Amino acid sequence: MVSYMGETNRSGGDASQVQSVDRALSVLDLLAKHGELGVTELAAELDVHKSTAFRLVTALDRRDLVQQIGDRGKYRLGLGILRLAAATTGRLEVSHEGREVCERLANELGETVNIAIMEDDAAVNVLQEYGNASVMTRNWIGRRTPLYATSSGKVLLAFADETARKAVLESTLEPLTDNTTTDPQQLLRELDEVARRGWACTSEELEIGLTALAAPIRDGGGRVAAAVSASGPSFRLTPDSFEEVAEKLVAGAAEISSRLGYYGA
Amino acid sequence: MVSYMGETNRSGGDASQVQSVDRALSVLDLLAKHGELGVTELAAELDVHKSTAFRLVTALDRRDLVQQIGDRGKYRLGLGILRLAAATTGRLEVSHEGREVCERLANELGETVNIAIMEDDAAVNVLQEYGNASVMTRNWIGRRTPLYATSSGKVLLAFADETARKAVLESTLEPLTDNTTTDPQQLLRELDEVARRGWACTSEELEIGLTALAAPIRDGGGRVAAAVSASGPSFRLTPDSFEEVAEKLVAGAAEISSRLGYYGA
DNA sequence: CTGATTTGTTGCGTCTTGCACAACGCGAAG
DNA sequence: CTTCGCGTTGTGCAAGACGCAACAAATCAG
Numbered sequence: 001m002v003s004y005m006g007e008t009n010r011s012g013g014d015a016s017q018v019q020s021v022d023r024a025l026s027v028l029d030l031l032a033k034h035g036e037l038g039v040t041e042l043a044a045e046l047d048v049h050k051s052t053a054f055r056l057v058t059a060l061d062r063r064d065l066v067q068q069i070g071d072r073g074k075y076r077l078g079l080g081i082l083r084l085a086a087a088t089t090g091r092l093e094v095s096h097e098g099r100e101v102c103e104r105l106a107n108e109l110g111e112t113v114n115i116a117i118m119e120d121d122a123a124v125n126v127l128q129e130y131g132n133a134s135v136m137t138r139n140w141i142g143r144r145t146p147l148y149a150t151s152s153g154k155v156l157l158a159f160a161d162e163t164a165r166k167a168v169l170e171s172t173l174e175p176l177t178d179n180t181t182t183d184p185q186q187l188l189r190e191l192d193e194v195a196r197r198g199w200a201c202t203s204e205e206l207e208i209g210l211t212a213l214a215a216p217i218r219d220g221g222g223r224v225a226a227a228v229s230a231s232g233p234s235f236r237l238t239p240d241s242f243e244e245v246a247e248k249l250v251a252g253a254a255e256i257s258s259r260l261g262y263y264g265a
Numbered sequence: 266m267v268s269y270m271g272e273t274n275r276s277g278g279d280a281s282q283v284q285s286v287d288r289a290l291s292v293l294d295l296l297a298k299h300g301e302l303g304v305t306e307l308a309a310e311l312d313v314h315k316s317t318a319f320r321l322v323t324a325l326d327r328r329d330l331v332q333q334i335g336d337r338g339k340y341r342l343g344l345g346i347l348r349l350a351a352a353t354t355g356r357l358e359v360s361h362e363g364r365e366v367c368e369r370l371a372n373e374l375g376e377t378v379n380i381a382i383m384e385d386d387a388a389v390n391v392l393q394e395y396g397n398a399s400v401m402t403r404n405w406i407g408r409r410t411p412l413y414a415t416s417s418g419k420v421l422l423a424f425a426d427e428t429a430r431k432a433v434l435e436s437t438l439e440p441l442t443d444n445t446t447t448d449p450q451q452l453l454r455e456l457d458e459v460a461r462r463g464w465a466c467t468s469e470e471l472e473i474g475l476t477a478l479a480a481p482i483r484d485g486g487g488r489v490a491a492a493v494s495a496s497g498p499s500f501r502l503t504p505d506s507f508e509e510v511a512e513k514l515v516a517g518a519a520e521i522s523s524r525l526g527y528y529g530a
Numbered sequence: 531c532t533g534a535t536t537t538g539t540t541g542c543g544t545c546t547t548g549c550a551c552a553a554c555g556c557g558a559a560g
Numbered sequence: 561c562t563t564c565g566c567g568t569t570g571t572g573c574a575a576g577a578c579g580c581a582a583c584a585a586a587t588c589a590g
Contacts, residue, residue: 016327017320018577020548024286025328032352039567049550054568055282062282063290064409067384072556072567077353079389083407085350086393087297088342090404099364119332124344128351139355142329142348283548285577304538314579319539337538337585 023048024056028077031066036074092117094217094226095127097259101252102129102228109245111232112137115217115256116152117225118160119144121168123153126226133232140231145206148173148187149180151214152227154200158191159216159224165191179204199246200227204234211237213245215253220261228253288313289321293342296331301339357382359482359491360392362524366517367394367493374510376497377402380482380521381417382490383425384409386433388418391491398497405496410471413438413452414445416479417492419465423456424481424489430456444469464511465492469499476502478510480518485526493518 016022023046030045031037037045043053057075060066064080089095098115106113106129115127122144130137147153147168157165173182181187194200201213212231219225230237230245237245288311295310296302302310308318322340325331329345354360363380371378371394380392387409395402412418412433422430438447446452459465466478477496484490495502495510502510 017324018285018289019575020283020285020577021289021321021324022328024283024289025325025330028349029328032349035352035356040565050567051551051569052549055548056286058568059283059286060290063287063294064407065290068567076356077349079353079384079391079407081346081349081353081407082391083404084293084297084342084346085353086404086406087300088344088346088350091300091341100368103365119344126344126347139348139351141351142344142346144329284546285548305536315538316540316580317578320577323539333538 020056023052024060027053027056027060028065028081031075031077036069036076038074042075089126092126093260094219094256098127098217098226098228098256099129101256102127105129105228105230105248105252106131108248109230109232111230111237111245112140114140114152114229114231116145116150116156116214116227116229118147118153118156118164121147121164121171123147123150123156123227125152131232133236137231146174146176149176149202149206150229151200151202151212151231152229154191154194154202155214155216155227155229156224158194158200176206177204177208181205199250201242201246203239209234213237213242213249215246215249217253218257218260218262218264222262222264225260226256228256285321288317289325292318292321292325293330293346296340296342301334301341303339307340354391357391358525359484359521363392363482363491363493363521364394366521367392370394370493370495370513370517371396373513374495374497376495376502376510377405379405379417379494379496381410381415381421381479381492381494383412383418383421383429386412386436388412388415388421388492390417396497398501402496411439411441414441414467414471415494416465416467416477416496417494419456419459419467420479420481420492420494421489423459423465441471442469442473446470464515466507466511468504474499478502478507478514480511480514482518483522483525483527483529487527487529490525491521493521 026046027042030042039050039054039057042057043050046053057066061068064078066075067078068075094115102113102115110131110133112131113129114125116123116125124142124144125140128141145153147157157168169184169188173187175182181190199213199215203211210231211234212229214227214229216224217226217228228249230249291311292307295307304315304319304322307322308315311318322331326333329343331340332343333340359380367378367380375396375398377396378394379390381388381390389407389409390405393406410418412422422433434449434453438449438452440447446455464478464480468476475496476499477494479492479494481489482491482493493514495514
């Protein structure tokens with residue numbers, strides 16, 4: 001059982017292997033969430049003494065993972081993070097090849113466009129481009145989302161090998177909203193439908209008010225390696241717009257696929 | 266005094282504030298450098314016991330900063346890094362606006378193109394696009410490089426406010442190669458030249474065999490906020506090609522500047 | 531198939547080291 | 561000037577991180 005939506009799960013749950021490391025990583029998460037925080041604020045959030053928070057943040061500072069704003073000011077995430085991220089995306093070809101198409105789709109659709117890959121029992125977004133719509137959407141990158149409740153997840157699952165499909169279908173499908181598909185039989189039918197028509201949609205199954213559509217991206221070997229999705233508020237992504245949006249997503253996905261060396265039928 | 270080129274400075278130097286955190290960050294650096302490493306290899310690199318390395322990497326794994334490849338396999342950087350990176354680039358507008366131009370420049374020039382910003386006494390690359398030239402270049406993102414020995418640095422310094430310029434000119438200019446400018450007077454002359462003609466170049470001043478050119482990027486307020494640079498092997502970026510390359514860089518920089526809202530003279 | 535070697539994993543006891551406390555320096559605000 | 565709040569730093573104690581060693585699960589040699 002792997003946890004989803006890995007937010008700051010501080011001070012709760014199972015024993016962390018190394019306390020101080022865990023706390024340091026909480027500092028990073030907190031800074032990612034809040035932007036800028038002072039030592040005192042961090043200490044309060046972590047529920048530790050000021051001096052402890054200070055030493056943690058200093059250790060991170062020396063490695064450039066955080067940076068101090070003034071000389072005695074608040075802290076925020078540092079540019080050292082980018083070095084690590086560059087090494088991470090280096091092995092994700094789709095992240096390079098997909099950016100331009102995603103940017104174009106985000107502009108055309110006016111919605112947030114993501115590319116997600118499957119990792120264990122989760123869909124993880126590895127690239128996000130914001131549409132110019134005024135409604136701010138959250139940052140989904142790097143967050144584990146359940147395969148059965150997201151459009152990308154359904155696409156990835158629909159074209160996954162039997163082992164992965166079975167694992168999810170036999171696991172307990174926890175309801176995240178009232179609309180979440182929790183019945184394995186119905187999920188299976190939905191997946192077949194997705195595989196047939198070539199795109200997936202989820203309406204308020206992950207989060208109330210959120211609707212998303214997704215299409216499969218294939219790599220050089222023809223295997224579905226990722227999914228491109230558009231997500232936005234349900235009042236804008238209405239069912240009668242699905243066909244049009246899906247068409248654009250499928251076309252975009254095809255273009256990315258061809259960049260990855262897929263020229264198949 | 267801030268250290269440059271923050272590689273894995275493990276087991277050496279000043280007392281780190283929190284040992285285990287420092288070691289954990291070393292793990293991340295090592296994985297960024299080597300791609301995939303096992304517990305035993307990590308333990309050897311860190312010079313700690315196997316079990317210690319295991320616990321560190323497990324703590325990182327729980328937060329998705331690293332991921333294990335098989336069920337009992339090696340480890341590599343995880344996608345959680347991307348979440349942090351997205352939060353970091355969120356406040357770097359130039360990183361968004363500059364990508365497309367950098368990609369085009371990298372293709373046109375066939376060299377690696379970077380965008381760097383000034384942070385304290387260093388130039389830090391925040392975006393990198395690879396040219397299609399066969400000579401592989403290293404990943405420079407997030408690495409602190411000295412302002413006086415890089416083309417981006419000279420650009421940033423040439424247009425910086427007096428305080429920052431003075432701080433660097435009065436510091437000791439450590440020679441990194443035989444070609445590094447170590448005389449403050451000469452550096453000052455070079456900076457004036459850069460400001461006059463609008464671009465900078467460095468040949469083997471940071472690293473033997475490496476030549477780079479850079480041009481200034483201005484933000485909406487007209488302030489030089491970043492620099493775009495092209496870097497490649499000295500045998501390809503020869504002095505007689507400087508004018509041509511610089512012209513393209515300056516044009517690209519101007520385009521990025523206009524995207525940032527700079528329409529000035 | 532079997533034994534040997536290697537690698538990831540885990541309980542345990544000890545001593546390292548991370549932590550809470552408190553005091554200090556420095557700004558800002560009143 | 562005083563007060564308050566902030567980031568920063570020495571210090572002593574015990575929480576907890578680490579090294580040891582044994583275990584488990586692969587991989588390989590024969």
